Amino acid sequence: MTPPSPNPNPREITPVRSPLLRTLLHAVRARVPGAEREFWNRVETTGTPLVEPDPSGDPAHRLVTFLWRDDPARPATDVLALLHTVTDRDRHAGDLSPHLMERLPGTDVWALGHRLRADHRASYQFYVAHGTRQDTLRTDREAWLRVLADAVPDPLNGDPRLPARDGRNPASVMSLPDAPPQPYVGRRARPAGKSTEAEVDGRRVTLHLPPEPPRALAVLLDGEMWGPVLGVGATFDALHAEGALPPTAALLVDTMGRRMEDLSCSGAFVDWLADVLLPWAADAYDISTPAERTVIAGQSAGGLTAAYAVHRRPDRFGAALSQSGSFWWPDENAPDGRGPEWLTREYARTPRRPVRLHLEVGAQEWMLLAENRRLRNVLRARGYEVTYEEFNGGHDYACWRGGLATALISLLPR
Numbered sequence: 001m002t003p004p005s006p007n008p009n010p011r012e013i014t015p016v017r018s019p020l021l022r023t024l025l026h027a028v029r030a031r032v033p034g035a036e037r038e039f040w041n042r043v044e045t046t047g048t049p050l051v052e053p054d055p056s057g058d059p060a061h062r063l064v065t066f067l068w069r070d071d072p073a074r075p076a077t078d079v080l081a082l083l084h085t086v087t088d089r090d091r092h093a094g095d096l097s098p099h100l101m102e103r104l105p106g107t108d109v110w111a112l113g114h115r116l117r118a119d120h121r122a123s124y125q126f127y128v129a130h131g132t133r134q135d136t137l138r139t140d141r142e143a144w145l146r147v148l149a150d151a152v153p154d155p156l157n158g159d160p161r162l163p164a165r166d167g168r169n170p171a172s173v174m175s176l177p178d179a180p181p182q183p184y185v186g187r188r189a190r191p192a193g194k195s196t197e198a199e200v201d202g203r204r205v206t207l208h209l210p211p212e213p214p215r216a217l218a219v220l221l222d223g224e225m226w227g228p229v230l231g232v233g234a235t236f237d238a239l240h241a242e243g244a245l246p247p248t249a250a251l252l253v254d255t256m257g258r259r260m261e262d263l264s265c266s267g268a269f270v271d272w273l274a275d276v277l278l279p280w281a282a283d284a285y286d287i288s289t290p291a292e293r294t295v296i297a298g299q300s301a302g303g304l305t306a307a308y309a310v311h312r313r314p315d316r317f318g319a320a321l322s323q324s325g326s327f328w329w330p331d332e333n334a335p336d337g338r339g340p341e342w343l344t345r346e347y348a349r350t351p352r353r354p355v356r357l358h359l360e361v362g363a364q365e366w367m368l369l370a371e372n373r374r375l376r377n378v379l380r381a382r383g384y385e386v387t388y389e390e391f392n393g394g395h396d397y398a399c400w401r402g403g404l405a406t407a408l409i410s411l412l413p414r
Contacts, residue, residue: 017113018050018065021104028106036107043067048156049174054115062176064116067156068101068126070108078136079110080127082151084171085364085394086114091144092367096137101126119178121391122364123162123171123398125151160186162398163229173398180391182402188234189241195233200280201272204254207285208233210240214249216293216412217281219273219317221263221302223252230397235405244405246414249287253277263301264329265308265343273309274316291318291355295411299323299400303359307375308343310355319356319411323400327371344375352382358407360389362399 020039027035043050054061066081079101081087087099101110127147129136135143153161154172161170175182191211198205206227218236226232232250239245253273255262262269273296282288296317298306303325310320330338339345357379361372369390379386387410393399 017055017063018052018111020050020052021065021109021111024107024109025104028104036109039109040069043156047158048154051176060118060178061115062118063113064120064174064176065111065113066101066124066126066154068110068128068154069156070103070110072108074130076110076128077131078129078133080129080136080147081112082125082127082147083114083174084123084396084398085362086122088394089364089366091139094139096139100133100137116176117178117392118176119180119392121173121175121179121393121396121399121402123173123396125153125169125171127151165225165229171398175398179393180402180406182405184235184238184242184244184405185401186234187238189238191241192237193233193240195227198284201276203256205277206252206254207281208236208250208252209285210236210247210249212240212247214287215246215289216248217278217287217289217295218248218250218408218412219277219294219296220250220252221296221298221305222255222259224254225397227252230401232401232404235401239405239408243414244409245412246293248408248412249281249285251277251281251287259301263298263305265304265338267312270305270309270312274313278316291316293318293412295319295321295408297321297323297404297407298325299397300395301326301329304329304343307357307359310357311343311346311350311353314353314355317355319358321358321404321407321411322360323403323407324361324365324368324395325359325372325375326368327375328368341371341374344371344378347375347382347384348378352384356385356411358387358389358411360391360403360407362393362395363390364392364394368395 024039048067050065052063054063068079070076080099081101090098101112103110152169157172159173162173163170193208193210195208206223220226236250294317296306296309303322306320307322310317327341327344332340359372359376361368376388391399
């Protein structure tokens with residue numbers, strides 16, 4: 001992967017500046033009876049994290065304070081607040097110390113404040129340590145995987161959690177007041193579509209059919225995440241119930257352990273989608289949509305593959321949705337000699353295809369932002385129909401699940 005570039009959206013980690021926490025500290029120092037109990041009662045009512053006005057009065061920012069309540073039966077030695085992509089950036093830089101929470105003297109309150117833009121959305125968890133600080137702050141891959149395996153959601157955040165897979169705990173979601181709305185996420189709508197699982201040429205797929213005969217098709221990569229974990233079928237049902245999307249079938253394609261092989265501009269995989277999977281859907285379920293009504297969508301390496309699919313097979317895929325696409329691919333040491341940002345250079349040198357693309361990337365994604373902007377610029381220069389969004393978040397399904405619905409509305413208008 002390309003080396004990290006400077007953070008395009010720096011955030012400021014603050015000391016204890018929350019007015020509510022300062023009030024608690026003053027009360028504890030003054031030995032006010034029941035001060036801490038009253039604090040936790042209030043927090044349980046309002047929920048966490050604490051979101052308060054920016055100390056400088058800037059309406060575009062908020063003071064966000066993450067809280068953890070210590071367990072007196074097993075006190076923590078340290079607590080890490082893991083804010084998706086923000087913490088990852090510092091871990092890649094070899095320093096997790098900015099994410100250590102501070103225990104307020106004389107209380108069981110652990111706290112960490114961030115000054116964040118008011119449109120930020122991110123999933124987050126806590127890692128409660130019971131060892132040495134040296135071990136807690138290790139940033140090698142083995143230690144980081146242990147942290148992720150043991151990280152837990154915020155018990156005081158009452159919003160729906162972001163599910164996880166591979167046995168990991170779910171995450172809580174922080175959505176600040178100006179974050180883009182996600183009206184189709186987490187809703188149950190009637191009439192509901194029907195989901196069915198199948199195996200096509202040895203690969204698992206899930207098909208979600210709308211209540212009416214489909215007039216469009218969305219192929220979603222990383223289907224094992226979108227289907228059983230995130231339940232994206234409910235999002236399609238909500239879109240259909242409000243008339244925001246024409247009747248659209250969703251075809252979710254599992255990676256089957258071949259993600260790195262298939263989602264790296266693999267001509268064989270894209271041809272399989274075009275020449276095996278789509279004909280199967282047409283034969284088995286009478287889903288035969290023209291290319292201009294067939295969208296392929298993916299995230300990260302899947303976003304790279306979606307953009308590649310419309311370039312390689314515009315006869316079958318007329319629109320691509322790329323979320324946080326890995327357009328740095330391949331790295332400089334790739335054995336095939338393609339070189340970094342190969343797909344961007346392919347779009348620059350080849351004739352324009354009759355396809356549409358929607359690209360979106362997080363402002364916190366230091367490792368992807370510049371590459372997505374370069375592809376956008378090339379597409380526009382070549383005359384492609386392309387829409388482009390930068391959301392204030394990271395490499396995060398908490399952002400992608402809302403962006404998926406919004407982008408499909410754009411790519412598949414009624």
